[in-house]
Every structure is written in C-alpha cells, then in structure tokens.
Amino acid sequence: MLDLSFTMTNPVLSKGDRLDHKKLVALGFVPGKEIADIGDGSDGEDSTCLAELVQDTQVGHEWLKVFLDVEPRRDFMAEFMNAYREADQAGAADAFSAAYDRLSREVDGLFPSRFRIRDACVTNSDFVWFHKHSYM
Numbered sequence: 001m002l003d004l005s006f007t008m009t010n011p012v013l014s015k016g017d018r019l020d021h022k023k024l025v026a027l028g029f030v031p032g033k034e035i036a037d038i039g040d041g042s043d044g045e046d047s048t049c050l051a052e053l054v055q056d057t058q059v060g061h062e063w064l065k066v067f068l069d070v071e072p073r074r075d076f077m078a079e080f081m082n083a084y085r086e087a088d089q090a091g092a093a094d095a096f097s098a099a100y101d102r103l104s105r106e107v108d109g110l111f112p113s114r115f116r117i118r119d120a121c122v123t124n125s126d127f128v129w130f131h132k133h134s135y136m
Contacts, residue, residue, distance in 0.1 A: 002115065003133060005126070008062040012122055019057050019125050024050075056125035064122050065129045068115040079103060 080099055087098035123129060 002066075002068040004066045004068070005129075006064040006066075008064060008122065011062050013062055013124055019053075019123070019128070021054075021057075024054070024057075053125055053127045056127045060124075061126075062122060062124050063126055063129070065120065065126075066117060067119040067133060069118045070110070071114040071116045076103065079106075 080103055083099035083102045084095050087102075088095035092098040119133070121129065
C-alpha cells in the first residue's frame with residue numbers, strides 16, 4: 001500500500017466544502033462554545049484529538065490524499081508469518097532473518113507494479129485522513 005499526500009498550491013475547495021468551526025458544530029463534533037476550550041492537547045487532556053482537527057482547519061492548507069493498494073492485493077504480514085513458520089520448522093538458527101530475507105528478495109521483483117486507488121480526497125484537515133486510515 002502507499003499512502004500519499006500532496007500539498008495543494010492553489011486552493012480547490014469551495015467555501016462550502018472547507019471544514020471550519022461551523023461545520024464542526026453542525027457535524028456534532030463539539031457544541032458551539034466548547035471549541036475554544038479544547039486547548040492545544042499538550043497537557044494530555046485532548047483524548048478526542050479535536051485540538052489537532054481544529055488546528056488543521058485554521059492553517060489554511062489543502063491536501064490531496066491518495067491511498068493505493070498493490071494490484072493484485074497481497075497480505076505481506078501473512079506471507080511473512082508463513083515464511084517465518086517455514087524457516088522455524090526447517091530449523092533455521094534465526095527464523096526471523098530468514099523470513100525477512102526471503103520476502104526482501106520477492107519485493108525486489110515487484111516493481112514496476114500496478115496499484116489500485118482505494119481512497120482519495122481533497123481536504124483542509126490532514127487529521128481527517130489520519131482518523132480514517134489510522135494504520136500507523
């Protein structure tokens with residue numbers, strides 16, 4: 001998978017599409033007056049991450065976000081675990097390294113490769129994308 005982010009040099013979102021204070025209230029993220037009381041999250045109190053969402057919308061940047069999957073889709077974690085089990089059952093001294101080396105050789109042969117767009121958006125809040133694709 002590839003998770004790509006491009007900073008937009010020219011804004012493309014209309015005023016109606018931009019996430020702002022009114023939309024956060026309308027979407028039910030926070031009651032109208034409480035948005036100023038969220039803080040910056042530095043005290044560890046912002047478990048909702050709303051401060052980051054609000055900060056993103058105030059910066060004035062836009063991003064094109066694209067999430068790609070390799071085509072055909074592969075589960076490299078499952079492949080690694082299978083290679084690890086095989087190396088371990090074969091009595092390899094370091095099954096982890098053996099499995100890693102095997103998959104590294106396979107990866108070399110994967111490029112060039114085809115990718116399929118799984119998701120894409122233009123947003124003025126980078127946090128929105130992180131919240132949707134929180135694999136990190």
